[in-house]
Amino acid sequence: PAPAEAGRAPGPPDGGWGWVVLFGAFVSIGFAYAFPKGLAIFFKEIQGVFGTSYSEIAWVSSIMLATTYGAGPISSILVNRYGSRPVVMFGGLLCGVGMISAAFCTSILQLYICVGFITGFGLALNLQPSVIIVGKYFLKRRPIANGLAMAGSPVMLCTLAPLNQFLFENFGWRGSFLILGAILLNCCVAGALFRPIGARTALVKTPVTEEGKDALKGKITEDGPVESKPEEEGGKDCFEKVNQYLDFSLFKHRGFLIYLIGNVLMFLGFFAPIVFLAPYAKHTGIDEYSAAFLLSILAVVDMVARPATGVIANSRWVRPRIQYFFSFAITFNGACHLLCPLASSYTGLVVYSSFFGLAFGMVCAMLFETLMDLVGAARFTSAVGLVTIAECCTILLGPPIGGILIDTFGDYKYMFIKCGAVMVLAGTFLFIMNYYNYRMLAKEEKERKTKEEGLKSVRTEDEGKKNWNKDSTQDGPELEPLREKGEEVKKEMNGT
């Protein structure tokens, strides 16, 4: 009964309420990415008030970033259990509480906790579910949807930066944190728009789940050991339980592993150039305002590049080969960094910033789209959690390693070379591995086709499903990945 039910469930709407959800995701993702960057304006003042060094203040940002990415799996588990809506609303509340309490902090340690952990965790509960629900509401137009949702980040940054400056000048840092806490509560509003949709893994599984759930509840609410049967089943189901909410079988998934390795490598060189762009500009003698203007150029180009990339990625020619497009974007990004040391004048840096903005936007727009493409919407929830916690390490390591290179050699160019090299390497790796992956997928598809043609009894139903798949996708002959996804969803249903 379960597989048939799932088969009859309607596909992603690709529109309608989906656009409202997209707007909510835009806001939520925007806050998640832009908020930590926007806080930098307050740091100098806080550094003076608490009498700390610059690196101690920088830890606030690092803890926040680490928590946002590190809490990914927790986010995934919660979404698998409760759906996106309550998780995002709770996340928004947590962010608000975090910043409001930060306004009353009297030491740097308290700031680490309030701004770093609490707000960071709240943002994690915002980011992942938003990305997940976009994947649930869109299929045909998913690249465009992803591109638009990710565009939230530069838009929010361009809004937050002057807003933070204004708040700081009028209310000081404490008042600003208080008001920012209230502003973050808007994430709850964004979350409220995330109407649940689609077949959920928890629903589809067999009655074993029910007992497992009760056993777990029993374990949590009662401190002492739970006697007799529930305990036994709970013990056995614990691993299954975790596996139900966080799909560890993904580690056997070829596409997932390729994505994981490639991305973890890429993030080592992804953020450092942005962090050091303004200091590098000042180092070459450019004044502070022009240096800040470079970042503005980057943000504006980024803002336009993301939806544009989404549209391109959605087109008939690119979508089946979207992994190649992604690899290209990463390699392009790396090439920009490698060429940056050649730009010595301000005009050169402006050109670099524009191309960097373009490349950065392209990569970000497709970051989650490619993962969805590889693992399918159903397993994406767990996939995104596992990927973010792995990326967490390299994201945190990137800028400090760049900083060490700059301090050791006294020259920024080695940092750019390192970042460029790492990204070109990552891009090439992804390109080659995905070529291999596509070939394997095509082979498996052929094998499956010949197997199914042998089974006459389920033939008609399968054809019906295949036709449905064909109809709901574009009229391209080579949409292996999309059909593969359909097969994957089927595989999962049959697997339980």
Added chain:
Amino acid sequence: ILTGVSGATLEKNVYVPSPTTVELTCKLDETSNLKNPQVTWKKESETIGHTSKTPNSWTIQLTISDSSKLGSYTCILKGEKEVSAVFHLQVPKIEGKEKPLITYEGDKAVMICKAEYDPKAWAWYMTNGTELVSIDKILPTEKFQIKKLSANVNRLEILKLTKQDRGIYWCEATFDLGKSKARFEVRVLSITAPLKPFVAVVAEVAILLTTIILFEIYSKMRGEGGEKEFDQIEQL
């Protein structure tokens, strides 16, 4: 031991922290129209002779022994046109904060004064009407704390702020050749000041949330007559 200037009319600030010898050079750009001009060095209006001369550059050497030697030195190149450059020799400036410092009642205010060179002494003043009142000597230490973070950075903390504490504060650094001042403006806000925008934003969030929840309930009631499948999914 310092600088050269080339081209058209220019000004340059030269900071002299302690008695030393200073060399000022005026260099003429090769592309300039002036050939073999007549050169005069002036301090304010008085003329002084120049010491060394090379093609297209003229230098004077000055011994700055006390504050009277500080001031504006001009080199004038006269030919068909007159071109001049001014060097302002002065005591180093110290850095304060141009924008006002926003603080709250009961909180503490922190003012950090930085200098590029090490001064001999630091002093802090607050303005009482038109008078400058010295802080370090007179006023109590539970309220005011002065810390020396390093030789060239000094810090004033004002604790347990009240509305009366607002105003202009001065940080003064004493160098061998003179004194330099930096200005800080302190504003003390009451806690209710940021509360107004805060409450406004929270109200906006509450209104939007209520609207969305009501809308969801309304559309659920409308959709109840529809397919059962949707219902099952939505109950989540």
